Amino acid sequence: MKVRALKIPDVYVVETQPTSDERGLFARTFCQDDFMRHGMNGRVVQCNTSFNERRGTLRGMHLQAAPMAETKLVRCTRGAIFDVVVDVRRHSPTFCQWEGVELSADDRRALYIPEGCAHGFQTLTDGAEVLYLMGQFYSPAHARGVRWNDPAFHIQWPISAPILSTRDAQYADFVR
Numbered sequence: 641m642k643v644r645a646l647k648i649p650d651v652y653v654v655e656t657q658p659t660s661d662e663r664g665l666f667a668r669t670f671c672q673d674d675f676m677r678h679g680m681n682g683r684v685v686q687c688n689t690s691f692n693e694r695r696g697t698l699r700g701m702h703l704q705a706a707p708m709a710e711t712k713l714v715r716c717t718r719g720a721i722f723d724v725v726v727d728v729r730r731h732s733p734t735f736c737q738w739e740g741v742e743l744s745a746d747d748r749r750a751l752y753i754p755e756g757c758a759h760g761f762q763t764l765t766d767g768a769e770v771l772y773l774m775g776q777f778y779s780p781a782h783a784r785g786v787r788w789n790d791p792a793f794h795i796q797w798p799i800s801a802p803i804l805s806t807r808d809a810q811y812a813d814f815v816r
Contacts, residue, residue: 641668643678643752646741648727648734650754652680653741654713658748667748670713670773680752681711686774689717692763698802700760701726701786701811708782709755711775719768720744721761722798726786728814729756736816738795745769758786760808762797787811 642655656667672682690699701724704710714723726738741751742764753759761770788795788802792814 641671641674643674643680646739648725648737648739648757649732650679651725651727651739651757652678652752654750654752656748669715669748669750675752681754681775683711683775684713684773685777688772688774690770690772692768692770693766694803695763695766695768696799696801696803697768698760698762698788698797698799698804698808700724700788700808701758702760703728703756703758703784704776704779704782705784706755706782708776708779711755712753712759713750713773714743714753714759714761715748715750715771716743716745717769717771718745719763719765720746721763721768721770723751723761724759724795724797725751725753726758726793726795727756728758728786732756736792736814738793740795758784760788762799762802764798785811786814790814792816
């Protein structure tokens with residue numbers, strides 16, 4: 641695995657380094673020791689998957705509050721997505737900044753999202769599937785979100801008219 645830091649502190653793209661032969665390829669997609677060497681949380685307590693029928697589906701922007709704050713390792717296992725992280729950690733030098741990365745089943749990359757950052761994605765293909773490795777158990781009482789088009793962040797989504805859940809569409813404005 642190759643770990644590349646992005647501009648937001650503690651956010652990383654994790655790239656596989658596959659080996660190939662006549663059968664296909666093999667690649668490590670997660671290694672707790674490698675994560676810990678980079679200062680990343682290597683704890684995985686839950687795995688989730690999201691299947692999205694239509695291109696333009698947007699899920700986000702989600703996070704969990706302390707003491708149930710979570711890390712995520714997000715990988716697109718079918719199709720392609722535009723994956724976004726927003727830094728909502730008040731004492732971070734990149735507070736209210738966002739970064740987006742295209743992930744696809746073909747590139748086999750993943751995005752690591754630290755505690756205190758909101759996460760969401762928009763599907764770029766029909767039938768996109770996403771796998772999440774979670775560093776904390778889901779806690780409905782600690783679930784939070786920020787609106788996908790909140791003017792505090794100015795996220796540039798690739799598809800301007802997304803398919804949204806009622807919950808994701810109705811998050812209140814973020815208070816700085």
